[in-house]
Amino acid sequence: MSETLYERLKQDVRFEEGLNACINCGICTANCPAARFYDYDPRMIVVTVQTLKEEEIEGLLKGDTIWYCGECLSCKTRCPRENTPGYIVQALRSLSIDTGYYKYSKKGRQQIKVKRTVGDNILKHGYCMYLDEITLEEHPEQGPVWDWYRNNAHSVLKRLGANYKGNGAGTMRDISQNDLDELRQIFVETGAEERFEKMEEYDHERK
């Protein structure tokens, strides 16, 4: 018989670390920044996975709820049962991507945008975010100072003692091809590359 979703979740160390019997006190929800502004309740996530019911867990994996969490992990500090709803969410998100269930929700489908920004930046630049890629159009909140900084990046950064696009050490240095190759090899070895390829495939199929 194939493994249940709960069994697969149990193999994730974050799930194992993040879950003891919940007493439904709601402290996690009271402290949660996502719950302040979204229709989101981390307590209900913990309660749902603890039902062990396959269809309920599948519902979580296919829904928007698990993508609302901001991963601040404020819930880890405060839960009297030492649960971490934020870790449980991480395990659920991983399984949602691995099973392909993330495609069923609007928020899940948004993940391709994360892959194409911070995900791809890692392999391209060795930084998870990079000045050259952050435009005012995509990030209007950066304000006019950002435009001025980007347009004059070499001069501004040199004044501040940085080594922008330079070799060797220093702030904003170029990461060497050898080091980037090692990162890529880690992505290949640990399943990230395969995951990224699958996410791109799903997105193309959808379109």
Next chain:
Amino acid sequence: MTMKENNKTRIVWREYQKEIADNNYYYARSCIRQNFFPGSEEAFIKIVRDVLGRDIFDDPHQTTCSGIAYHCGVLPFDTTMTVIARQFALMYEAGYQNFIPSCVTSFGIYTEMVETWEHFPDIFKKAKKLLKASTGRDFEMPQNLVHTSDIIYKFKDEIAAKSKLKLTHKDTGKPLKVVEHIGCHYAKIFPHHGVGGAEFPQVLAGMVKTWGGEVIDYPERRHCCGFGFRNYVIKEDRSYPLSNTKLKFESMESYKPDFIVTNCPGCTYFLDRWQYVIAETEGKTYGENGYGIPVLTYEEMAGLVLGYDPWDLGMQLHQVSVEPLLDKLGISYNPAEKYLGHNGESIGEPRKPEILKV
């Protein structure tokens, strides 16, 4: 738990100190800070090397920790674990054992991996195997793992002894009122790894008090800045960080802070930039006379105390002007030099926001 025991616990946490190595640091750089607050990345090295006379190594081979992608939910646990293992391998190869990341997200991730490896030896073995297979490298866990703000905290008295000014008003001599904001991943994940734990963190409050300022205790003090990882990266969801940061401004407003200081690159950015957005979209400003509340990194705060020039510290890259604070502190600065490039090159000035005064 009785009331008495409860108080005892609180006192223990308030006085809790963690072990912070005295010298020989391997500096793990932050992506957000290098890009958004490059002056602070440099100022840290300068303070540690030139003011404190300590040895710090800046390794060209280090990369991102991959933590932002991990917390956004796109990277598998094993991938981030192996990237972290590689960073530790580089540290050992360079002959260091004290690892100091300047990013709070990174600090949380490094700590999470070390804790996982300590509790689950099989996962440690797996990390070794994965790193070997992908890079041929080997690694060990660091002997001391602390955040860069812990280093400044440790030497706050030494910095005070060498300081050029106090965090007081130049006219009245009264302590300036400071909001200290600690990045969630500094101590909320592993309270034992933060000075003062999660509820009574002393890391920034200790610096502020030692250098003459006064810390404000306001209702949403411990609330997240709202980064929310994927909730920020995805443009449609960016109201999440905006709303959470606004909640903090509304809560601190009545206490009239002279400035905000944070130990997390992301928090510094959000507390600075959302003031600009709120001003331009709602016409609301939180500082005095149409300005915002200046938001500083702890290196900028330390740098000002040590007499560094604000523009050498990179404070011109904030969207909220720091001049109201510089004026209160009685720091002399040349406004004409603020937006100059390298070697005094004239490179124009940023466009002025419509509402937020700069």
